[in-house]
Amino acid sequence: MDHFLYHNGTLHAEDVAIPDIAAVVGTPFYVYSTATLSRHYRLFTEALSPLPHLVCFAIKSLSNVAVLKTLGNLGAGMDVVSAGEYLRAKAAGVPGDRIVFSGVGKTREEMRLALTGGIRQFNVESEPEMRALSEVATSLGVTAPIAVRVNPDVDARTHEKIATGKKENKFGIPIARASEVYAEAARLPGLQVVGIDVHIGSQLTELEPFEQAYLKVADLTRRLRAEGHAITRLDLGGGLGIPYARSNEAPPLPTDYGALIKRTVGDLGCEIEIEPGRLISGNAGLLVARVVYVKNGEGRDFLILDAAMNDLVRPSMYGAHHDIVPVAEPPVASPTQEFDVVGPVCETGDTFAKGRDLPLLAEGDLVAFRSAGAYGAVMASEYNTRPLVPEVLVNGDQFAVIRARPSFDEILNRDTIPPWL
Ligand SMILES: Cc1ncc(COP(=O)(O)O)c(C=O)c1O
Numbered sequence: 298m299d300h301f302l303y304h305n306g307t308l309h310a311e312d313v314a315i316p317d318i319a320a321v322v323g324t325p326f327y328v329y330s331t332a333t334l335s336r337h338y339r340l341f342t343e344a345l346s347p348l349p350h351l352v353c354f355a356i357k358s359l360s361n362v363a364v365l366k367t368l369g370n371l372g373a374g375m376d377v378v379s380a381g382e383y384l385r386a387k388a389a390g391v392p393g394d395r396i397v398f399s400g401v402g403k404t405r406e407e408m409r410l411a412l413t414g415g416i417r418q419f420n421v422e423s424e425p426e427m428r429a430l431s432e433v434a435t436s437l438g439v440t441a442p443i444a445v446r447v448n449p450d451v452d453a454r455t456h457e458k459i460a461t462g463k464k465e466n467k468f469g470i471p472i473a474r475a476s477e478v479y480a481e482a483a484r485l486p487g488l489q490v491v492g493i494d495v496h497i498g499s500q501l502t503e504l505e506p507f508e509q510a511y512l513k514v515a516d517l518t519r520r521l522r523a524e525g526h527a528i529t530r531l532d533l534g535g536g537l538g539i540p541y542a543r544s545n546e547a548p549p550l551p552t553d554y555g556a557l558i559k560r561t562v563g564d565l566g567c568e569i570e571i572e573p574g575r576l577i578s579g580n581a582g583l584l585v586a587r588v589v590y591v592k593n594g595e596g597r598d599f600l601i602l603d604a605a606m607n608d609l610v611r612p613s614m615y616g617a618h619h620d621i622v623p624v625a626e627p628p629v630a631s632p633t634q635e636f637d638v639v640g641p642v643c644e645t646g647d648t649f650a651k652g653r654d655l656p657l658l659a660e661g662d663l664v665a666f667r668s669a670g671a672y673g674a675v676m677a678s679e680y681n682t683r684p685l686v687p688e689v690l691v692n693g694d695q696f697a698v699i700r701a702r703p704s705f706d707e708i709l710n711r712d713t714i715p716p717w718l
């Protein structure tokens with residue numbers, strides 16, 4: 298469900314017409330819907346109720362502070378993976394006791410930042426990290442709450458670049474070694490074991506891999522408790538997929554996912570944490586671009602947009618599909634044409650879609666990439682010295698620019714010329 302629909306022949310974000318935003322910020326731009334973000338967050342909290350739980354939004358999917366504040370105000374926790382993300386969560390007013398810190402390479406500085414600023418738990422991914430955290434916490438005279446991320450060796454059946462739960466992946470400790478790792482955690486000063494963490498990958502379109510992983514976590518909970526550890530919290534990660542090609546994809550819904558969690562780990566008396574990113578933010582965002590040229594090539598027509606791979610890298614990085622729609626609603630049964638949809642960047646990989654059937658489009662027309670809220674703006678770069686595109690947040694009939702397009706002056710001022718030049 299999203300709130301990007303056609304009204305009066307024009308695509309709207311909630312009650313705001315997309316061309317009205319384009320007139321203010323220019324193109325390309327990202328636009329997010331408050332209603333969709335809120336609805337998706339609530340779907341998870343409803344799906345997990347009445348279990349005690351915290352939905353920690355995976356900031357990596359969409360990290361604009363205004364978006365984080367929107368979710369934080371509803372009571373969401375945050376899953377962060379860097380000092381920058383931690384500071385963003387705090388800037389959005391999220392208290393430390395609703396922030397979990399994930400990631401395989403947390404530095405001592407990052408640990409210190411979170412321990413002094415407040416943290417719900419660290420999801421520790423290795424023994425060296427656990428020892429470092431013990432040292433940092435002891436030096437600060439505090440106790441660090443931890444869950445150990447286990448790698449359950451489960452195939453998430455997703456794109457190989459975003460699968461994280463197989464034994465060959467860098468994430469977590471092998472579940473078979475959990476007993477010894479937890480025993481060491483219990484011995485180390487400055488650490489308090491509170492739970493178990495698992496995250497097997499992103500854009501999962503089936504529930505079965507989650508089920509396999511969560512059943513292993515349930516077994517491990519019983520075993521670790523028998524070994525004397527107080528396991529009171531289970532962090533089950535994120536990863537639930539979204540439909541990208543709306544006409545033919547129907548991944549499981551948060552309700553099904555919630556039911557699965559209840560079935561697999563619901564009877565352990567643990568507080569449940571989940572870390573969804575994409576399902577909350579993905580369909581809450583569009584990337585809007587303008588057609589620069591329609592170019593007739595050899596046996597194909599190119600739709601050249603003013604957005605490029607640096608603005609939305611998913612198609613070139615993962616071969617990902619995004620539905621592309623015209624902002625002006627095409628008349629019913631209007632003719633279509635096949636286009637290769639590309640950006641202006643000097644790489645053949647700067648291709649959003651090949652042979653995509655689209656309504657007839659012309660220079661100056663606006664188009665929107667659907668499902669671009671997650672891993673869109675956050676993965677953007679200034680490759681080809683293209684300024685990062687602005688972000689806009691819509692709420693009902695109002696909208697605000699939540700990140701402005703940098704000027705070329707700002708961009709050029711970031712470089713400094715050394716004295717010898
Ligand atoms: C530790 C962790 N938690 C949560 C997420 C969020 O995943 P998704 O956006 O697929 O829900 C990720 C990314 O896959 C992750 O690495």
Ligand SMILES: N[C@@H](CCCC[NH3+])C(=O)O
Pocket residue numbers: 357459499500611615671672
């Ligand atoms: N960047 C990936 C998702 C990565 C998930 C990270 N934990 C994507 O666009 O699909």
